[in-house]
Amino acid sequence: MALHKGTEKHKEHLLSVNPFYGEANPVGGMTEAPPRHQLPDTPLPPSTAYQLVHDELMLDGNSRLNLATFVTTWMEPQAGVLMSECRDKNMIDKDEYPRTAELERRCVAMLADLWNAPDPAAAVGCSTTGSSEACMLAGMAFKRRWARRNADRYPGARPNLVMGVNVQVCWEKFCNFWEVEARLVPMEGDRFHLDPQAAAELCDENTIGVVGILGSTFDGSYEPIAELCAALDGLQERTGLDVPVHVDGASGAMIAPFLDENMVWDFRLPRVASINTSGHKYGLVYPGVGWALWRDKEALPEELVFRVNYLGGEMPTFALNFSRPGAQVVAQYYTFLRLGRDGYRAVQQTTRDVARTLAGKIEALGDFRLLTRGDELPVFAFTTRGDLPYDVFDVSRRMREHGWLLPAYTFPPNREDLAVLRVVCRNGFSHDLADLFLDDLARLLPDLRRQPHPLTKDRDAATSFHH
Secondary structure (H helix, E strand, O other): OOOOOOOOOOOOOEOOOOHHHOOOOOOOOOOOOOEOOOOOOOOOOHHHHHHHHHHHHOOOOOHHHEOOOOOOOOOOHHHHHHHHHHOOOEOOOOOOOHHHHHHHHHHHHHHHHHOOOOOOOOOEEEEEOOHHHHHHHHHHHHHHHHHHHOOOOOOOOOOEEEEEOOOOHHHHHHHHHOOOEEEEEOOEOOEOOOOHHHHHHHOOOOEEEEEEEEOOOOOOOEOOHHHHHHHHHHHHHHHOOOOOEEEEOOOHHHOHHHHOOOOOOOOOOOOEEEEEEEOOOOOOOOOOOEEEEEOOHHHOOHHHOEEEEEOOEEEEEOOOOOOOEOHHHHHHHHHHHHHHHHHHHHHHHHHHHHHHHHHHHHHHOOOEEEOOOOOOOOEEEEEEOOOOOOOHHHHHHHHHOOOOEOOEEEOOOOOOOOEEEEEEOOOOOOHHHHHHHHHHHHHHHHHHHOOOOOOOOOHHHHOOOOO
């Protein structure tokens, strides 16, 4: 979560209360305006408190028009009802809520089967608050396995984790929090994600693992997981180093099984030790729920597992968080039941079709160059032609005037020179909405072309890419 600090010392502004917020008599129902940054002295009527918060939240962007987020912004009403019925259930209390725990177990079994675990019954997994926690857990398992194998050298030797510079920030956090050296493969030319051979060359006896991303957030492209495993196989043949792979499938692990069935990226590759995904992304559930799975018990050190009382016995758990609602896990099970393989395939194919079609129409406008086309993740990145008097940050700022949240950002090393726009197509972003987006973009172009030069003074301040 973001870190916040208290308000600076200044004259306190009070919230403005409309007289009509009173229960009946607008005057009789009035109360003293409450402060913004400290607890009020007296209670407010529930309708007044609701309206004050509701009105302030109106200034947030419309989540359905947010083309930056990967997170699910639409679910069926029935899912919402189930979530409201379960939001008071604490997932950690397995004994008190045994059926919620059972639904979690079933989801893990379904994912183990979906990701081709050699023996789905032997796979180990858990729900998390999202992919960030799942990645932390996978990294912890990597480090503990490495430390156990190198007990004669650790803690003297410093462990390292190899990954592309395009990884999500949660991996940088893991390395920082757990004192692991991050070895990053930079971007080069038109390669915007990890290169398998370059990753293998960064590995040594202190490498706890390599992370491959099935769906880079920067451009929506899949990293070549099979080629990465092959490069590490070659490394083991030459040096004897046995380096495991974790697949960060935050988005792609819920796309590839349905749309790219012939692509081998999952537990069919013996070197893949663990996989995570975000149920609240292309798993089609509201935030926040993620999943982490290990191919077998050997991949998850037993000393990391805690035991909780469950129906008079013990249930193994692995988590950083403790209390959290069961609503999202229940919603995930509902969605698995509701859609099945055919349903997921239809939803994801529609989303990919929207991405491909919109990408092609944007390219046809003539002002933009596509980096990706939405044919892996339903996500594509594009940039402006070099001879135009505006840049991607101008486009992002102007599209916001129409309600569209279109992220603009620069790429990491060694492509800091490249600034792009990115469109994330999710379930609920229909062909109709895509056409409205295109119409608004096309209407802006004449004004943008008349600019004397790009108007962005500070790219770092202008960037709207934060996840």
